[in-house]
Amino acid sequence: MKIKKFRIRPRLSTVARILKAIMSVKHLPPDVESTLPIEIEAFLPKMMPTAFYQTWSREEIPSSLQDILKEIGGRKVVAVSTLVATIGDEPEDVLSSMLMNGESQRAQIATAVCEESADLCLSFLLRLLTEEAQDDDCEVSDPIIVESGALLAESLALVEAEQEGVTIDTAFHLSPRFTRVALVVWYPAARKKRAAATPKKRSA
Numbered sequence: 001m002k003i004k005k006f007r008i009r010p011r012l013s014t015v016a017r018i019l020k021a022i023m024s025v026k027h028l029p030p031d032v033e034s035t036l037p038i039e040i041e042a043f044l045p046k047m048m049p050t051a052f053y054q055t056w057s058r059e060e061i062p063s064s065l066q067d068i069l070k071e072i073g074g075r076k077v078v079a080v081s082t083l084v085a086t087i088g089d090e091p092e093d094v095l096s097s098m099l100m101n102g103e104s105q106r107a108q109i110a111t112a113v114c115e116e117s118a119d120l121c122l123s124f125l126l127r128l129l130t131e132e133a134q135d136d137d138c139e140v141s142d143p144i145i146v147e148s149g150a151l152l153a154e155s156l157a158l159v160e161a162e163q164e165g166v167t168i169d170t171a172f173h174l175s176p177r178f179t180r181v182a183l184v185v186w187y188p189a190a191r192k193k194r195a196a197a198t199p200k201k202r203s204a
Contacts, residue, residue, distance in 0.1 A: 002052040002164065003128070008087075008120040010040050010113050019112035032105065039109045047117055048088035051125040054159045055081040055186070064154040068144065068183055078138050079186040081129055082155050084166055085121035086179035087114060114178040122180040129184060139189050143182035155181055 016028060016036060028036070056062065057079045061069070065080055091114050098107040126143055133140045146152050149172035156168055167175050174181070 001054075001128075002050070003125065004048075004050050006049055006051070006124060008047070008049055008117055008124065009044075010116040010120065012037060012040065014116045015040060015109075015112045018115050019109060022108050022112055032109070036109065039106065040113055043091070043094070043110055043113050046090050046094050047114075048090065049085070049117070049121045049124075050088065050164060051083070051085040051121050052159065052161075052164055053081050053083040053125060053129060055079050055129075062154075062158055064151070064158070065183065069185070075187050077185055078136075078188060081140075081184045081186070082159050083122065083125050083129065083143065083182045083184060084156070084159060084161050084164070084179065085118065085125050086166055086176050087117045087121060089165070089176040092177050118178040118180050122182060126182075126184065133186055134189070136186075137189050138186045141185040141187070143184055146181040146183060152181060155183065 016033070019032070019036070020026065020028060056065075058077055061077075061080050065082075068080070069077055091110065095107050095110055095114075098104075098110060122143065126140075130140055146155050152172055152174075153168050156162070156166060161167070165176070166179055169175070
């Protein structure tokens with residue numbers, strides 16, 4: 001399934017937290033903190049969120065994903081999904097332009113916005129997958145972010161990500177840069193045992 005042109009709204013608090021890590025500071029400079037909401041709004045039109053995924057039943061799970069199941073263990077696996085979410089490649093062009101113009105601080109802010117936005121794209125896709133699983137009387141695991149080279153390349157190949165403009169080079173660098181790839185495991189929905197209340201007998 002593929003979803004395009006959905007809306008995301010980066011959270012100010014999360015962007016600020018990411019930016020602090022990028023800048024290696026505990027507190028943002030006052031001028032940065034005051035302009036952050038404006039910079040976020042200005043950058044939103046530069047992003048084009050796109051997300052897609054593919055699900056395989058237990059019998060169809062590709063061999064390249066079997067190791068993930070061995071690592072998890074303990075529960076019956078119903079299916080496995082590969083998820084890909086990206087904000088597109090235009091943000092990278094904007095970032096490059098900022099750096100070329102010496103706007104390093106704005107580039108740091110934009111990077112924080114992009115990181116948060118890519119995470120939100122993945123979260124949006126995960127919510128849809130969770131609803132789909134519930135319809136099939138299943139539940140899904142937390143996303144297993146794929147970052148290692150070989151598994152990352154195999155995961156993208158399995159979902160034919162190149163057709164959607166998501167590629168990986170020989171050094172295992174993703175393009176677009178702000179892209180998330182994850183695996184999600186499906187399990188049978190947990191049944192909560194409810195103690196049946198025994199009606200009290202009334203005396204005549």
